[in-house]
Amino acid sequence: MPVYLWEGKNRNNQIQKGQLEAANEEAVKAHLNRVRIIPSKVKKKPKDLFEGVSFLQPKVKEKDIIIFARQFSTMIDAGLPIIQCMDILHSQQENATFKKMLKDIKDQVEGGSTFADALKRYPKHFDNLFVNMITAGEAGGILDVILKRLAGYMEKAARLKRKVKGAMVYPAITIAVAVIVVAVILIFVIPVFQEMFADFGSSLPGPTLIVIAMSDFVKSKVHFMAIGLVIFFFAFKKYYSTNKGRLVVDAAILKLPVFGMLLRKVAVAKFTRTMGTMLGSGVAILEALDIVAKTAGNKIVEKAIYTVRSGISEGRTMADPLQASGVFPPMVCQMIAVGESTGALDAMLEKIADFYDEEVDQAVENLTAMIEPMMIVFLGVIVGGLIVSMYLPIFKMAGAVGG
DSSP states (O other), X not given: OOEEEEEEEOTTSOEEEEEEEXXXXXXXXXXXXXXXXXXXXXXXOOOOTTTXXXXXXOOOOHHHHHHHHHHHHHHHHTTOOHHHHHHHHHHHOOOHXXXXXHHHHHHHHHTTOOHHHHHTTOTTTSOHHHHHHHHHHHHHTOHHHHHHHHHHHHHHHHHHHHHHHHHHHHHHHHHHHHHHHHHHIIIIIHHHHHHHHTTOSSOOOHHHHHHHHHHHHHHHHHHHHHHHHHHHXXXXXXXXXXXXXXXXXXXXXXXXXXXXXXXXXXXXXHHHHHHHHHHHTXXXXXXXXXXXXXXXXXXXXXXXXXXXXXXXXXXXXXHHHHHHHSSSOHHHHHHHHHHHHHTOHHHXXXXXXHHHHHHXXXXXXXXXXXXXXXXXXXXXXXXXXXXXXXXXXXXXXXXXXXX
């Protein structure tokens, strides 16, 4: 069916725009009247020349899923049936890729599938956590509450991810710039000085000779260095894709001097937030642990969670295996033990997650404050050292002339 672009006013006299797939203009106007929008303009959407090229289509972002969950929750809470909610969300969706997904999900639900089963068709965008919580919401008749929890959870998870990325990006960019600057100096700048120094009668200072030797080495071996870096990257990627490789690398990451502690706090915040959200939504604890383990992002943390799951299946508490793993801090294990004994584990997990979110905030601030001067000093010493080394013969010659 063709797609129509529409414009109209709602009950509050606010102008709204959107697009709708329908048989004709009359069908579009009839739909808008049903949702209490007075249409002022309806026209057929021009055909996209790149519609069949998948990699040129817009991607569905995490933000799109969060807004979808939030809006869906509001409409379900207002008493609208799922089909009508999907129809409205589909009609006002501007992302073409997501629009097609919503249309397919709506058709699946209309055909008799549950909402959770329809979402399973898109595991890349709706993961096991999302689907299992929707399943629990449909079974318990609290789909609006579940969707609201999911939106809140995803917003907090996205915020946590942005903070960690921000902490990692700054030093990575600084080091990359430093490497590029040093490479340019060694390959292009130093040879100019080297030609100039060739006419000097006296011997060159030691630092200058070292820099010239470095320049000669980089110029002659730059191709091998580039090939070596590429080989190392693919070899590391291959090694990390193995179970043993992931265990070794992930264990080393958690032991890093500064970043290791930050990533450990992130892992605790993610685990407790996800577990608390799922348990509070009615997902069985063993199923929740299985999902949390698969989304841990670190093989050591995943192994610890599976150990907890195995212990619980044998009748043990969650706190004991967590403490035995050595991954989670004692305070976390003790608070979980209190939550289990009082029957309020989901609420306790949420409190731990809130606490560690603040801990991550503080750790990122401290890390940024520490890295900034270190990077400035690093750049100053490396670049400044190269420049000074090349000017030493000039200073030496000026001293000899002055003497």
